[in-house]
Amino acid sequence: MGRLGAGxxxxxxxxxxxxxxxxxxxxxxxxxVCPEFTCLCPVTGQPDFATFTIRYCPDQTCVELKSLKxxxxxxxxxxxxxxxxxxxxxxxxxxxxxxxxxxxxxxxKVRGGIHTVVTVRYPDVWE
Numbered sequence: 001m002g003r004l005g006a007g008x009x010x011x012x013x014x015x016x017x018x019x020x021x022x023x024x025x026x027x028x029x030x031x032x033v034c035p036e037f038t039c040l041c042p043v044t045g046q047p048d049f050a051t052f053t054i055r056y057c058p059d060q061t062c063v064e065l066k067s068l069k070x071x072x073x074x075x076x077x078x079x080x081x082x083x084x085x086x087x088x089x090x091x092x093x094x095x096x097x098x099x100x101x102x103x104x105x106x107x108x109k110v111r112g113g114i115h116t117v118v119t120v121r122y123p124d125v126w127e
Contacts, residue, residue: 012074016096017067021058031055037072042079049109056102063097086118094122
């Protein structure tokens, strides 16, 4: 990944970069809280806002945070059901990092009088 010059910015991207886990022989958990997730309701086109919490135990690689920010940003103008986008985020993170285990919780803001929280895990059932 190249360095950006002054005044430059990198836009939304579905690329998730990783780096080598500095302690691959140790089991430890990483928790990432992303309170600025937005996407569009695929039915009405209205914006949906959520806090995504990603918890994982890395194996050989960890997700690079700037690429995660740009990845989540890529959903901003896309229509997505809450259940679909949460599962897609998990699938993409698992594909990129191959963790020992991972959980993604998407806590969507109230809209239409309904508060939605979607939780997905890899593997489907933890030991």
